[in-house]
Structures are given as C-alpha cells and as structure tokens.
Amino acid sequence: MKKNYTYNEINGKKATPREKFPLISYIVLIFWTLVCVFPLYWMFTFSLKENNEIFGDNVIGLPEKWLFSNYKEAMEVGNMGKYFINSAIVTGATILFTVVFALMACYALTRMKWRGREMANNIFMLGLTVPIHAAILPVFLILRSLKMTNSYQALIVPYTAFALAMAIMIFGSFMANIPEELEESACIDGCGTFGIFFKIILPLMLPAISTVAIFTFLQAWNELMFAVIFISDSDYRTLPVGIQTLCGSYTTKWGPIGAALCIATFPTLLVYSFMSKKIQESLIAGAIKG
Amino acid sequence: MDKIRKNKLAIFLFIFPAAVLFIGIIIVPIIMSAIYSFHDWDGITDMKFIGVKNYIELFTSESAGFPKTILNALLLAILSVFIQLPISLALALRISRGIKGERFFMTVFFIPVLISTVVIGQLWLKIYNPRYGILNVALETLGLDSWCHTWLGEQETALMAVFMPTLWQYVGYHMLLMYAGVKSVSPDVIEAAKIDGANGWQVSTRIIIPLLKPVIKICVIFAVTGSLKAFDMIYVLTGGGPDHASEVPSTLMVSMIFGQSRYGFGSAIAVSIIFLCFFFAIVIKRCIKTEEY
Incomplete structure (x- = not known):
C-alpha cells in the first residue's frame, strides 16, 4: 500500500484524478444546468411581465418593465398570502407532531423491552411502502362523519400518520449510534x-430531528391529493390547492399566475x-435506509 | 437499568400516540378499502355485497379503462428506468469524480426535486401552451412549424407530454442517491484499478457501477413504484384527459370515487395500486441480486 502512495507522489497525481476531457x-453539465434552471428562469421573468411581453415582444428576455404589481395582485386577488399561512400552519404542525410522536415511539421500539416489540416495529415499517392513495376514501369518510373536512386537522392528522413510518426509521438509524452505556450511567x-x-x-438526537423535519416539510408542503379532496373552503386551502384554483380561474393573465408560482x-x-x-x-438518509 | 427498560407506563405513553395515528389512519383505512372493494356502494344508499365483481369489471371492462391506465403507468416506469436513471447515473458519475464546481452542479440539479409538483405542473402547462408556450414558440422560430402540437390536447402527444416533466423533475433525486453511492465507494479501490491501468470509462463501468448495485436497486424500486403511484403532475396537467389518453391508476381512482361516487369500484383500484406496488417492489428485489459489501 505504501508503495502505491509513492507511485502517486512520483507522478504528481492527486487523490481524485481530474478527467481527461x-x-x-462541462458542456454536458452546463447543458443539464440549463435544462434544470431555464423553466424556472422563464417562470421568474414572466411573473414580472405584462401579457403583451409574454405573448410575443419579449418571450425569454428579462422584463422591460419590472411589474411587481403582479405579486400584489397574486397576494390580493389570488389570496396567496392566506394560503401561504395555511400551508405554514399545516406543515409546521405536521412536523411538530411527527417529530414528537416518532421520537417517542422510536425510543420505545428500539431501546425498551416489551413483548410484541418486534411485531410492532414490523408493522410500522410496513407503512413505508403503503401509498397514500390506499387510505384516501376511508379517511375522507371518517373526516366527513366527524365534520372535520375543511379544517387544519383534516390535513395535519393524515400527513402526520403517513410521515411517521419514515421518521421512525430515520430516528432508529440515528439512535443505533447512541451507546447504551450512556443511558446506563445516567x-x-x-x-x-x-x-x-x-x-x-x-x-443527542437533534441532528436526526432536523433530518426528519426537512423530510416531512417537503412532503407536507407539496402534498396535493389529500389537500385537494379534503379542503374545499378557501379559508383552509394550502398553497398547492390555492395555486390550482387560482390558475383555474385566472387563465388569461399570466403575470399574476407566475407571481403566485x-x-x-x-x-x-x-x-x-x-x-x-x-x-x-x-433525503439520502430517507432513501438509502429504506 | 432493566427496570427502566421495562417501565410499562413509559412504554405505553411513548408508543400510544404514534400507534393510534398509525392504526386509525393507515391500518384501519386499508382494511376498510379492502372491504369496500367487495361492495357496490355510492356512499349514500346501503352497501351491497357483490363479491369480486368490481375486480372482474376492473380487468375486463373497456369503458372503465383500468388495464390501459396500468399500461400507461408501466410505460412511465419503463421510461424512468431506461431514460431517467441512465441520465442520473451519467450525471452522478461525472460530477462525483472530482470536477470543478462539483457542489454547484449538485445543488442546481437538485432544485427541481424540491419545488412543488403543482408549481412545476402549472409551469409546464405554460410551456406547453399551444399559442404562447415557450415550446411551440421555440419550434416556430426554428422554422419547425409543422412540429408544433397542442401538446396536452391531442390524444397522441398528451401521454408523453405529461411524462416529460415527471421524468425531468426527478432526475436530480436519483442523481443525488447515486452520487452518495459513488462517494461511498472507497477511493482505494478506484486507485488500485487506476494503477492496474484502467481508464476513466473502465473504472466507471467495471468498478463503480457494480459497487453501486444496491443504490441502483433502490432507484429502480422508487422509479417503478413512483410511476404506479404518480398523481400530482398528471392531475395538474391533464387530469387524465383528453378522453383518458393520459389516465393513470390514481387519477382514475380519484375520478371514480370523487367524480362518479363509485366508492366500491374506486376502492378496488386503490387495493390494486397497493398490490401492484408491493408486487413490483418484491420482483425487483428478487431480480437485482446484491451481495452485502
């Protein structure tokens, strides 16, 4: 092994060799960068333009006049501010409950001793593969009979339930690294x-908590299916549903739609x-361990 | 210590909230879905037990069109495995092998994954807009007017048009997983191969890709089950239309349950989706054999 390193030193090679071409x-990577970013750039520019610019004069350039009024319109007419707050409430509560409940359950499942622990653990892990669709109708019927559709709970409760499995798994993998001796000495x-x-x-679990929080945030913030079906009252619409409604009713003026996006x-x-x-x-932690 | 580990009250308190949510929102509803799927029910009148008739209709009826939605979902799965994953793999291999701006590319390629599918969908609606959308405008400026289409409105193009953004969005996700996989390959192994005279291409194909098998397996499972579950993008772009051309199982399920109030039939679709996800996950796990390294 030592010989190898001297070989490298003689040739002046670095640990990670640079490529030949x-x-x-770079051409490939920059091409893909453009593929990733261009649609977003276009969205940003048309959010600041008037229709006649978007529709002909200046399709892909920067806006001639920066129309921040589009944002005002999206906030006032499109109610984006309200939806934003709703999304923040739903997502925040989901993260909080998921972290607390999953951490508690994970401790009981990995560190405490009781009969049926293995089975309970397996059942929770089953939740990783169950698609959210599976439950939509029964959950909807339960919520409807409890008169709970059109409320924050209607989303927070199912989101938390579906986030639990992943959260418990991530916590479990972090908790495995905490030595039992620490608990014993305590x-x-x-x-x-x-x-x-x-x-x-x-x-000791703080890093794991931020991992779970990020994971849960992305799921809850972007979720559409439950939100679209459980929420019809505009007071409780989350951003994805709000955008859907805005775009459905506001088809001709693109500026405010871009602003909402x-x-x-x-x-x-x-x-x-x-x-x-x-x-x-x-996200790597969430995927690889599953 | 043993006493503390066996503290019954603590165990109960710790496990109770998660268990209640899990049982109430996941386990019980799945069982309920399975029960509904054997009934004819519109949600208002009484449930009528009809045995497996819903499933028979599901797989034989032309008008319900469930087999076609499965074919569509499988087409999406094939496209993801054979187009999306190779792109991700190529990008991951390129940027993980010490190139300047590694972090920059990594960060940028991952952006589409983070953005809400609704936003991406609405954005692509604008891109596909037949008159002002950037796609047709670009084709016109290049003088390719004949290539222009009403992308989302025509039977022939709608399916591909809804799949494109889906594939585009998740390239970054698979790339991230593969990138992490490449990074976990010990540099010693690569170094040793180089000393034995392997060039960059050989290192990638003979050393890194075989070592990456477990990660690739995860990516394939995600790509396939994700395709079977796909909903958001298709719902936003076409809602399954025109005339069911871009329908997938989950959009059909939602329109059956919440559009036509066919609760039993919709539940049969839901159960089929769960079953297909499990089935393919197991098949893929069997097919791609990996040794533990």
Missing part, C-alpha cells in the same frame, strides 16, 4: 426512564440555498 464534461446517576429520554436521548417556490429555494447540504443528506 473536462470540456466535454441510570446509575439516578435518572428515570423519562429523565434518560429527555436529558440524554433528546439532545414564485411566491410558492421562493421559501423552499431560500431555505435550500442556506442548507443545501443538510437537505441533500436528509
């Missing part, structure tokens, strides 16, 4: 079950620009 690689120092959970486990997209992109690495790691 970086130009071709126990000797006089901690009870709850003391150990809150004082030892919880602080941008309003829904900016927060995600803003958060992403600050913590892209963490977000990517979270």
